[in-house]
Amino acid sequence: MANQPTKYRKFVVGAASAALVASAVAPVAFAAEFTDVKDNNSHKAAIDALSDAGVISGYPDGTFQPNKTLTRSDVVKLMGKWLVSEGYKVPTDYKTKPRFSDLKTTSNDELLEMSALVYDNGVFVGKPDGSLDANGDITRENMAIVLVRAFDRVYDVDLVSYVKAQEFNKDVTDLGKAKAEARPAIDVLDFFDITNPAAPEFNPKNTTTRGQFASFLYKTTKVDFDEVGGGIVAPGVASVKGINATTVEVTMKDKVSNIDSLKFTIDGLTVSNAAVKQTDDKTVVLTTATQKGGEKYTVKLDGKAIGTFTGIEATVPTSLKITNQSVQGKTGQQVILSADTGVKKAGIPVTFNVKANTIGTTNKDQVFEVTTNEDGIATFSYTQYSAGTDQVTAYPTGAPTVRDTGYVFWGVDTILAVEEVTVGNTINNGANKTYKVVHKNATTGKPVSGKVLNVSLLENVNVTPDKLSNATVNGVKVSQLNNEDNAKTATITTDSKGEATFTVSGSNTTATPIVFDRNVVGKESTYEASLLQTKANTVTFTAQQVEYAIELTRDGGEVAAKGVKNGRKYNVVVKNKDGNIAKNETVNIAFNEDLDRVISTNTSAQFIKTNDDKTVVYNGKQISVKTDNEGKASFVIGSEFENDYATPIAWIDVNTPNAVEGKLDQGEPFTIAPISYFKAAYLDGAALKVYNGNKETSTFKGSETATFKASLVNQSNKDMANTSIKTATYTVFNTGANDVVVAGQIVSPNRSYTVTTAAPNTNLEVKPSQDKNASVRVVATGIAIDTDGKDYAFTAKEATASFTSSTQVSDLYTGVVKSYDTKKEELTFDGKEAVKYAGEKGKTYEYKGIGNTPIATSEDFIKELKKGKVTVTREVKDNKVTFYIIEQTAGNPPTDVTAPDVVVPSEGLVFTSAVAEAANDSVGPGFGAVAYDIQGTVADAGVSEVKLTFTGEDETVTETVPVVDGKIVFKKSMTDFFGYFNKVSASYTVNGVTKTTEKDLVLRIVGEAQITETTVDVDGKTIGFTDIVGASANLDLTTLAPSATATDIKVTVTEDSTFSMTYGNKTKSVELTRGENQVSTADLFPGLNPSTNLTVGFLQNLQPSGTLEVATKLVAGGVTKTGTLTISYDPKQ
Incomplete structure (x- = not known):
């Protein structure tokens, strides 16, 4: 047939189904190559494929016997085992109730099992007289019927209806020879090309051979049935679905305009009504007689099959419970109610009848019918638009006596609410958990004051005494026992804000607070579902x-x-x-x-x-x-x-x-x-034990010696009496980080050493070479004397010993931190050597605060250590080091032993500019409207940054400035309000040495020239000045005084200055600071004899000891600056 619909995916009926051929027909597997299946056999491809897949097998003699005829009992067993593989169960009454008239309780047990299974599932129904005819042959037409029935049943499809609705060219030419029942099944095989188009005669009355069955099965596994789907529908129909035991929905692809023109029938069921669904004009709702659960039904429209569905068993619950009996709703919003039928089954209809307070409100009575979900829960929602109380009755449709009642309290806002004051749902035994209650008017939403409410515990309502929760509310042991009317509650009264609080306490129990209105019908403290109420979250009281x-x-x-x-x-x-x-x-x-x-x-x-x-x-x-x-x-x-x-x-x-x-x-x-x-004790082998003196242990101090002793032991690892060691060979593996000494031999880490000892002393001593942490692993073999006096070759289990230095820190250590060094990134426990807390290559570090709270960085960890006396646990696992802060008290914190930086005066950094400038002289601390221009050169190579530290009237500030091409530049404008400083120092580190220099900052007022350098020319003719921007001016001194002899000179300048003197043909300069300066000629000219005359030009009338003040006037950059230069001369006699 060349007109098969498009393929989708391979529909594998299952290797399990094919495997039944082997188990039911050919019980013994053999090689995949069969001697009687030649290359020209038309069934060879199918036989080989199924054989290679382990689906079918041959006979012990290597044959397949493709021409052997299948019997009816073969097919029953084959199809029965297929159903078993698909999860079907053999009926329990298979033996006491044979399904076919010619089978007896004494018949073959397997045949009885499989015949009951295929019969009950409609796969194989037998002959018209009710017999199986086990030894009879199976005809090809009956084989077609069995295959189609099997696929339909197991995979929930209706192949006959599907193919009947298709238009296709039929290949089978002798369909008329088949019985009427078989023709639709043969059409299915024809449509899906399971028959051979090249051999159009199907020969329905012929028997079926093993080879033919292999081909039919192989072709079936290659067919795609995905397009068929379950509950197959005809063109124009979208779906057919069973809703409940008496309702079926048929959804059309188009709108249903005239329901009266459509005639729906269902084989085996009476359709009493057909109506268009109110919420969907494409869906027709069919009301049927009660369906048989699990039965497959075919729906027909005007006599033509349009789809199938599986019948739903009629279920009428014997109980029903509204799961939320008291609900608060806000008017205009939906509330949801649910009812549990107690039957975990979908599709059970449940009716909800809402009785509202209709007097003086807009609320109305309402009726809803919904069906249950797969858990047997029916849920619906609705709303009202006025404050009031609704009574909602729910019952299984058709069984109104099986009912339960709930209540909905409507308000413009939540009427009664409870919230937690104490956070957390797990509380320590004996502690309190506090709640706050808010009560509002249902109509206005305003707080209600003076409202008296009951508080109880859900666990203590309608229970027996042994089930009471061991908790109290406001100190009251609340309870409402079964069959008693003396309920005990705690009462609370709302304040002017409509609020009230209560506390719950208990021990080793759970408690669910429930707040409810006072009962006006019975006793005030009695809880009923009809009362306005609210429930808090459950709290558990337990030991922390x-x-x-x-x-x-x-x-x-x-x-x-x-x-x-x-x-x-x-x-x-x-x-x-x-x-x-x-x-x-x-x-x-x-x-x-x-x-x-x-x-x-x-x-x-x-x-x-x-x-x-x-x-x-x-x-x-x-x-x-x-x-x-x-x-x-x-x-x-x-x-x-x-x-x-x-x-x-x-x-x-x-x-x-x-x-x-x-x-x-x-x-x-x-x-x-x-x-x-x-x-009783018995010899259980040998042991290797480690002793410190007479004490068995595996841990030692770094100064102690571990003695390893081999011995024969019982099952408690105790020495076996009447045994001894003749010789023992020990191999010691150094598993630690430091050297150990074994029989006088130094053994380094990651090395081993073997020693043999003999009686009378077969022990081995091991110790660290120094008082340091160490560890060893030792294995021992040798010859012992057993209890019977005979030699006993032994291999003892390995033993270990670890040595802890009295000063070194072990991998797991807890102690008080004595000090820390942030430069070396080390901390020191009291009485121990320092350990790294960061910065060790190949290791990762983690830090935990009290309560195991994470600490992000090592710097943050040190900050925590500074808060007081601190106890820390250090744990080393592989390459991970973790520090846990265990305890912190108000005692002295660890000492910071970080060494100060090595600082040397810098010869490699020169300030080329160090200017501070303000608009006026009103600046001061806290104002800081000063501009700065700091520039310099760095001679040392490899310096990437310089730290500038500003000090003065304001708080010290440090800035990091990059070095670019050997220069630094730092500028701040007046609007930056950087601060008011009178000194700047610069520092940088090179080759591990920190170099520093500093410069005074003299405030310059914008608009005035600043004299920064003063030069006294010794020929007495000129005193020169240079201002901040490099402009120069000269002042001529017209009158000179006679020469004088001087070794020391005092020079007073108003600004930092350079004092130059010339002696012979040499000129020397001295840097002068603001104020008085003592200048020695010996400093200027090393080796100068103080008695040698030094000629200095000065103004007349200056006495050998005195002071000269010179009025100065400097014009620079268009700005005039006046001042005074004072020179003091005090020669030494």
């Missing part, structure tokens, strides 16, 4: 410490040796809610067999302790242990009885102040350890 985590681990296996000197050791680790170790915590230990209240479980085991004199004794059935600074503890249990057993249980007592009440209460954190069994 339940967030402790207790870890219990057992040394060794399940079986321990009996006896007080043997036993089994357990280890305890306790952490808090943040995952940090809980040091100094008391942990109670008992046996679960004694606490579980189960009579059949008991134990004779006890705890074992070692006295100060080293004697070992039993210590009763319950103990307490205390964790150390690492949150660890241990205990030992034992028993004197063979086959005894015990399961330790550990808990932290949080409900008593001293933590050792010894009673495990609800809510307290606990952990159950692995069980231990006790049997």
Whole structure:
């Protein structure tokens, strides 16, 4: 057939269906190449494909026997197993109720099972006389019927209806020879090209062979049935859908204009009514007789099939409950109500009848019918437009006596509301949680004052005494017990704002506060669903410490040796809610067999302790242990009885102040350890133990020696009596970061060393080469003497030893921080060596504050350390280092031991400009209307930035200035209000050395020239001045005085100046600062003999000791500046 519709996706009926061929027809699998299937066999491709896929198989002799005829029993088994693979179940009455008349209860059991399955599912219905005819052949027409029925049933399609509605050219030429029942099925095979178009005769009366069936099956798996879909509909029909047991909806593709012209029928059902759906003019609602659940029905329009649906079983619930019986609604907005039918099934119709307060309001009565969802919940919404109370009755449609009632309270705003004052839904035992209630007028929305309301707990309403919540409201034990009328509530009264508060407290319980109106019908405190009410969120009261985590681990296996000197050791680790170790915590230990209240479980085991004199004794059935600074503890249990057993249980007592009440209460954190069994001691191999003197341990100080001893042990890892070690070979692996000494040999980190010892001393000693952290792993092999006196070759389990320096910090350490160094990024614990807190290559650092709150950076971590005396835990795991702040008190904070920067005077930085300029002389602290122009040169290479520090009347300010081409430039305008400063210093670091220089800032007033340099020419003719912008002016001195001898000169200048003197043909200068300067000629001219005459020009009338004041006038840049130059001369005799 060349007119098949477009393919979509491969519809695989399933390898499971094909595999049934092998199981039902050919029970033994063989090779994929069959000797009797030649290349020219028309079925070869199908046989090979299904064989390669493991779908079918041949016979033990290597044949497939493609021409062998299938029997009817073969097909029943084949199709039955297919249904099983698709999830169908064999009927339980298959044996007591054979489905075919020629089968008996004694017939083949598999045939009885499969025949019941295919019959009940309509796949194989037998002959007209009700018989199976198991040994009869299956004709090709019947094979077509069986295949189509199977596909229809399993995949919820209607292939016959679908193909009947299609227009196509039929290939089968002998369809008329088939019985009427088979013709539609043969049409299906024809339409999908399952028949062979090249062989148009179908031969419906012929039998079916194995080869033919392989081809039919193979072609079926290649066909795409996706276009067919479930509930197949005819052209012009969009969908056919069963709504409930008496309702079917048919949705057309176009609007239904004349419903009377359409005649709908359903095979097997009476259609009593057809009507267009009010909310959808394309949908026709059919009312039918009660459908049979699971039955497949075909809907016909004017006698032509248009679609199918599966019947819905009629369900009438025996109970119904409105899930929200009291609802508050705002007028004009929707409220939602739901009813639970108690039957998890969709499509059950439920009626909601709304009875409103219609007198004096716009509210009206309303009726709704909705169907349930798959959970059996029916939900609807509606609104009213006036304040008032509605009574809503819900019942399954058709069963009005199965009903429940709810109430809707309408208001312009929420009438009664409750909110949390105390945040959080989990509260400590005994603590209070506070709530606030607001009551408003339903009609006006204004607060209602003086309103008395009841408060109870939902858990305590209509319950038996044993179910009461252990909580109170305002100290009242509220309750409303079943079959009692003495309800107890707490009452609250609203204030002028319409508000009131209440508190709830409890212990190891949950509580859901409910606030409701006073009852005016019965007793005022009695709760009823018809009362205005509101509910708060549930609060849980529990012990805060339940967030402790207790870890219990057992040394060794399940079986321990009996006896007080043997036993089994357990280890305890306790952490808090943040995952940090809980040091100094008391942990109670008992046996679960004694606490579980189960009579059949008991134990004779006890705890074992070692006295100060080293004697070992039993210590009763319950103990307490205390964790150390690492949150660890241990205990030992034992028993004197063979086959005894015990399961330790550990808990932290949080409900008593001293933590050792010894009673495990609800809510307290606990952990159950692995069980231990006790049997007589037997040799369980060899052990390698580590001792510090006579004490077995694996931890040592850096100055101590670890002694490794090999021995034969029992199942409790205790030395086996009457055994000894002849020779022992130890291999020591240095797993730490520092050298260790093994039998006099230095072993470096990541290296190993092997030592052999012999009786009488077969022990091995290991210690660090210095008092530093170290660790080793040791394995031992050797020859021992067993209890029977014979040699026993042993390999002991490895043992480890770790050494902690008295000054070095271990990978997990908690202590008080003594100091820190921010330059080295190190901190020092009290009594320990410094450790890095940041900056170590290849490691990542994290910081946690109190409560495990994250700290972003190392700088922030140091800021936290500065707040007081601080205890910190340092944890190193692989390449991750974490610091936890455990405790912080008001004591002295850690000391900052950061070394100050090495500062040397800078010869590489020269200020070329250092100007401060203001508009007038009214500037001062806090005003700062000063402009700055700071420029300089940097001679040192590789300097990228310079820090400028400004000091003066305002607060010190530091600015970072980039170095560009060896120069720095920093400028601020007056409008920047940078500050009022009189000095600037510059610093930078090069090659680890910080260099600095500084410059005074003299305020210049805009509009006045500033004399910054003064030159005294020794020939007495000129005194020169240079202003800030480089302009020059000269002042002639007309009268000269005679020469004089001088070694020291005092020069007083009003501005920073340069004083120049000439001696012979050499000129030297001295930088002068504002004020008086002492100038030595020896400083100017090293080696000058003080008695040598130095000629200095000066004005006449200046005495050998005196002062000369010279009036000056400078014209520069168009600005005139007047001033005075004073020169003092004080020669030494």
